Amino acid sequence: MMSILSRNAKPAVLFLAILLGLAAQGTRSHAANVETLTVAGGCFWCVEADFEKVDGVIEAISGYTGGSKENPTYKQVTAGGTGHFEAVQIKFDPSKVSYESLLQKFLRSVDVTDAGGQFCDRGDSYRTAIFVSNPAQKAAALAAKTEAESALGQKIVTPVLDAKKFYPAEDYHQNYYKGTNLVLTRFGPKRQSEAYKAYRNACGRDARVQQLWGKAAAFTH
Template sequence: MFRCKTVILALLLVGTMLSFSTQASAETKATAVFAGGCFWCMQPAFDKVPGVLDTVVGYTGGTTANPTYEQVGTGTTGHFEAIKVEYDPEKVTYKTLLDVFWHNIDPFDTKGQFCDVGSTYRSAIFYENPSQEKLAIASKKEVEQRFKQSAATKILKANQFWAAEDYHQDYYTKNPVRYKFYRYRCGRDARLKDVWGSEYQHAK
């Protein structure tokens, strides 16, 4: 009987420890969602940031459920091409991610981003809680004050994020030649250098 009680107590202790471990793990993960034009080009910039755990490209901001790339491309679903960044807030702050975002977009493009024109390619920050909203608003004001002009980037409450098709994920590593050609022809790096000068360090 004593041995049985000991085993039961040991199992309960292990279960409690696993529960605490899972809770602690969940608390060290957070997500941020950004739209910066072609989502292929946003992924390498965030992938290289220490503390970023994972990135997924997809669609958000619209009303169509489980949209396809073709549907979003028509501009009728209301979705943006976007990226969801999963990160460890103990290693990288949301403010740092905002800085990465701003330095990889043209904040003043009202028609899209770079060579991509249309509602799908608008820039936006999708906040998930009041803290993110406050930091996003403050960061936009900093950009506007620095350049002394209004930024076209929207700040919106996050809604459902739909992962894009598999062939869009990590496109820059799966198709490096095509990716580099597209990025160059789109004039993304040239424009970013015009806007941010020496602060811009592109991630091809």
């Protein structure tokens, strides 16, 4: 009986090893196909909500970057003095959507002429920026900025900055635009998703982007 079990077990063990090998290869392949674009576009809820709609984007993570303070909190960043921007890390599959395409969408989804914040949110932490981590990203970002400036016919103040450590924002900020928790807002008690829509509309984000970019505006149609 033992000899029969041993003979039968060998093919099963080999099959399992092949499956594990294929799974590991698939994981490595998936990891190799994920790239990152990090941008600051005012309220990170809005940037996250916009880019998670794009085909090829795997996820968008709200957070803080550009400053010197380690592990900053939302309160610290918005109070000023940390040097951090509200930013979003956009993870994407380059076989489905290009870095250049995402840059083009980003520049057409914010007010690139405003150096003092974005829409109703004022202060350094709400400024726009593109963060780059290598020469290829920098070249692509500068080219996208030049192209957008030509298309707009106005000076674009959005800087291209060297990437610094990115700190994910507090859990309650992630996916806020589709959250179901009840929160107290200036509009009264609302679900997070409803509060997000009310805030975005009141802040005038889409209206200003539409005014600035017209038919070329991203995410406002």
